[in-house]
Amino acid sequence: GAGVSQSPRYKVAKRGQDVALRCDPISGHVSLFWYQQALGQGPEFLTYFQNEAQLDKSGLPSDRFFAERPEGSVSTLKIQRTQQEDSAVYLCASSTRLERGEKLFFGSGTQLSVL
Amino acid sequence: GENVEQHPSTLSVQEGDSAVIKCTYSDSASNYFPWYKQELGKRPQLIIDIRSNVGEKKDQRIAVTLNKTAKHFSLHITETQPEDSAVYFCAALRGNYQLIWGAGTKLIIKP
Secondary structure: OOOOEEEOOEEEEOOOOOEEEEEEOOOOOOEEEEEEEOOOOOOEEEEEEEOOEEEEOOOOOOOOEEEEOOOOOOEEEEEOOOOHHHOEEEEEEEEOOHHHOOOOEEOOOEEEEEO | OOOEEEEOOEEEEEOOOOEEEEEEEOOOOOOEEEEEEEOOOOOOEEEEEEEOOOOEEEEOOEEEEEEOOOOEEEEEEOOOOHHHOEEEEEEEEEOOOEEEEOOOEEEEEEO
16 A cells, blocks of 8 residues: 555554554564553554564563564554553554655554553 | 653744754664654654764754763754654664663744
């Protein structure tokens, strides 16, 4: 596709419910990132994939957060037993090789509201 | 670890004037510095970036300068227009993949 695609665009969940957020990166992009963005703040790193390998998950806030990218393209961020503090915009971004001067492109995000 | 400080947090300028946003970083090994613009409810969009082997880069009304010795870089927007109103984020690359972000600057263009 032309850009990074995320779905759903908005998600309302009841506290305790599980949610799954989808990211479809730009075709051919090796690197995929998930970020969490609270209102009025910058993106906070959650996790990083290179192809299907999850090389860094140090930013995941708790073991309720899980991400996968089984075939090296589409990725899913799953949040189990959602809590109100999970409410935020979840951004996905993809790139070829950042360290080689390539650019990082963001999706439109999923706005998660936990009631 | 890398830390990026950005200021001001809010900047209000008259339409047509210039705007400057500054960032400092702590890791001297950082070698890539992008700037993103984010309008309300929209995705961050890359507007300009610079690598550490270059001191300045310009793209029409937007320029970025980098001072490696002082470990700071700045975004310059000239002849500001209403559509420049947004939140701007700087970032510095730590290692091979992790971008460390500034806290953002809300730019307001007054008509």
